[in-house]
Amino acid sequence: MSKSQKHTNSLIHETSPYLLQHAHNPVDWCAWSTETLERAEKEDKLLLVSIGYAACHWCHVMEHECFEDEDVARVMNQHFINIKIDREERPDIDHIYMDALQMMTGSGGWPLNVVTLPDGRPFWGATYVKKEQWIKVLEQLSQLYKKDKARVLEYADQLTQGLRSINLIPSPEKDEPIDLEELKSAVKNWSQYFDTFLGGYRRAPKFMMPVNLDFLLHYGKLTGDSEIEDYVHTTLRRMAYGGVYDHIGGGFSRYAVDVKWHVPHFEKMLYDNAQLISLYAKAYAATGETLYKNVVEESIAFVCRELRSPGGGFYSSLDADSLDTKGVLKEGAFYVWKEEELRELLKGDFPLFADYYNINDYGLWEEDLYVLIRDASREEVANKHGLTKEMLDQRIHACKEILLAKRESRSRPRLDDKILTSWNALMVKALVEASRYLDNDTYLNMAMETTEFMERSIVSEDGSLYHNHKEGKSTIAGFLEDYALLIDGYIHLYEVTFTEHWIHRARELTDHCLDHFLNPAGDLFFFTSDKEAVTVRRSVETADNVIPASNSVMATNLYRLSLLFPDRNYDETASRMLRTMRESILENPNSHAHWMHLPLYNSYSFREVVITGESANDYRKSLQHHYLPNTLFAGAVQKGSLSLLRDRIQKDKTLVYICEAGACKLPVSSPEEALVQLQAGG
Known part of the structure; x- marks a missing residue:
């Protein structure tokens, strides 16, 4: 035990920053493991499972009020085996107990606290609880288990049956694909909730929901629905103007x-x-809007500056809280400004900056603190101050440089420096798409570095994936989300490089999922591999949320891969998955937006763009600047093994073939001619 710490528990051996934050609590915390559950059963002791994550504000509050308190720890240690879980490390456990909490209380959130039988079956749950109430309820639950175990077992058994039943997807009434009219009707019903003036939904809080906006951008492009397109761009603009964006x-x-x-x-x-x-x-490619390009460039700069590891992987998050000027831990302290501070730093440029970012009643947050927010366009502010847009941009940029330098001297938010496969796969895809649409090879090089880091760090000897990595250690077997999102990243990486290694890696991981994650009925994938021990149930993740569901990503992966590997029957599995989900998608499109790309693929012409010859990469770049959501690119300069490339490579010619379902039109010899074909009929 460290001399400076009064208490140290077994979490000291973990790598998760969230778990390590609790390593010196007086609570005798354990990490989730088979051994811990076996010990609980042997001692016939209830489990107290507490789930949170490093950037969770109320998790920190409950730790300070309860888990750092010796009176609380005494009760917890006497009556329970206490397990602390980082939800980002163990989404499989989090899924189960979040479902349980919602069944018991009607709501959810973090910290997520459940009390379970020694075998992990839950029977009580809550989120944040104050100290006095926490002690009282734990003592009551302990006594209930001792005096009326049969009642507890009965309730836990009923709840477990419920948890297993809500995991089942009912058979659809119609065993057929979703057609375009059904899709349009679903979007129309969904759109009733859209805030067409401020973007997002007509409520607070407002989440960005990129999964939903990505589908709606795709939908608006193909259907020509101007109202949906306007809504998407209103939302993107308002988010980029808002304080939710770090200006x-x-x-x-x-x-x-x-x-x-x-x-x-x-x-x-x-x-x-x-x-x-x-x-x-993508929105920049669709519109040419400079605001969107700036958001991409500045956001990548942020991620690289504050979340990138020396090895090329990306860390998970930054906390909301940091120390203010008085040394008090406060939410947002790193990001907010006082007017007098801005006046002192910006001097003569303050009036311009104040107009641009609303250092006024509109931008005031609380006390005398401002959160920067835009409301007027560049043109309006430039005209008001007698500037050209270029002059305005230069002066605002200079102000931002001054403030960024000042901000760097402040106490920084805590960093969660674990590296997660699924989230890094999303970042690989982001860098690939930024490279593609902004024509920036630096971003592609970064994507390659991250992918190579992952190949070294999270791939096991048998080719399976790990979920996590930190300080040279990867300890948790990969979940379906890790495979699905990395396969998606590999497909996109192939499209912008024509390097076949990446598409073959995508195929290998897909085959692994088919072997170890697909359920016996063959219609959906389990979240955990058949190689892993299961508590309560093997979950099936189907609802798209802030991240797309692992099953919806697998379905789109299978569709796209079927075009490159037609002999693998991937399309049959994708079609079966979509038919299984049809009623859920149509009844609740808000929670199934990523799934709805598939009906768009099926309802409009989906083109394989095959480019071959010595200038293949130049042609590819020229075409890929455009937003072409119903396309898949394949190509080669001299040789390629994919069936789409067979007999289509000529030595001294660069040719573009536009294909549908493997059947190709006569080739054209310029990107311009190919683009005409691609923009005709969807």
């Missing part, structure tokens, strides 16, 4: 607590920023 350092916070995207919950997550980089890059 000084780049990148997005997790969500806004108000309807105008002004005051964020200040934690910054890798998965949000990765997906938003992808989304804004």
Whole structure:
């Protein structure tokens, strides 16, 4: 035990920053493991499972009030075996107990606290609980188990049956694909909730939901629905103008607590920023809007400056809280400004900056603190101050440089420096898409570095993946989300390089999923591999949320891979998955947006763009600047093994073939001619 610490528990041996934060609590915490459950059963002791994550504000509050308190620890240690879980490390356990909490209480959140039988079956749950109430309820639960175990066992058994039943997807009434009219009807019903003035939904808090916006951008492009397109771009613009976007350092916070995207919950997550980089890059390709390009560049700069590891991987998150000027831990202290501080730093440029970022009643947060928010366009501010847009941009950029330098001297938010496969895969895809749509090879090189880091660090000897990595250690077997998102990243990497290694890696990982994750019915994938021990149930993740569901990503992966490997029957599995999910998708499109790309693939012409010859990469770059969501690119300069390339490579010619379902039109010899074909009929 460290001389400076009164207590040390077994979490000291973990690598997760969230678990290590609790390593010196007086609570005798354990990490989740088979050994811990076996010990609980042997001692017939209840489990107290507490789940949170490093950037969770209320997790820190409950730790300070309860888990650092010796009176609380006495009760917990006497009556329970206490398990602390980082939800980002163990989403499999989090899924089960979050479902249990929602069944018991009707709501969820973190910290997520459940009391379970020694075998892990839950029977009580809550989120944040104050000290006095926490002690009282734990003593009551302990006594109940001792005096009326049969009642506890009966309730736990009923709850377990419920947890298993909600994991089952009912058979659809229609065993057929979703057609375009059904899809349009679902989007129309969904759109009733859209805030067409401020973007997002008509409520607070407001989450960015890049999964939903990505689908709606795709949908608007193909259907020509101008109202949907306007809604998407209103949302993207308002988010980029809002305080939820870090105007000084780049990148997005997790969500806004108000309807105008002004005051964020200040934690910054890798998965949000990765997906938003992808989304804004596509939106830039679709519109040429400079604002979108700036968001992409500034957000990548943020991620690289504050979340990139020396080895090329990306860390998970930054906390919302940091020390203010008085040394008090406060949410947002790193990011907010006082007017007098801005006046002192910016001097003669302050009036311009104040107009641009609303250092006024509109931008005031609380006390005398401002969160920067834009409301007027560049043109409006430039005209008001008698400037050209270029002059305005130069002066605002200079102000931001001054403030960024000042901010770097402040006490920094805590960093969660674990590296997660799934979130890094999202970042690989983000860098690939930024490279593609902004024509920046630096981003592609970074994507390659991250992918090579992952190949070294999270791939085991048998070719399977790990979920986590830190300080040279990878300890948790990969979940379906890790495979699905990395396969997606590999497909995109192949499309912008034509390096076949990446598409073959995608195929290998897909085959592994088919062997070890697909359920016996063959219609959906389990979240955990058949090689792993299961508590309560093997979950099936189907709802798209802040990250797309692992099953919806697998379905789109299988569709795209079937075009490159037609002999593998991947399309049959993808079609079966979509038919299984049809009612869930149509009844609740808000929670199944990523799934809905597939009906768009099926309803409009989906083209394979095959480019061969000595200038293949130049032609590819020329075409890939455009937003062409219903396409898959393949190609080679001299040789390629994919069936789409067979007999299509000529020595001294560069040719572009536009194909559908493997049947190709006569080749054209310029990107311009190919683009005409691609933009005709969807």
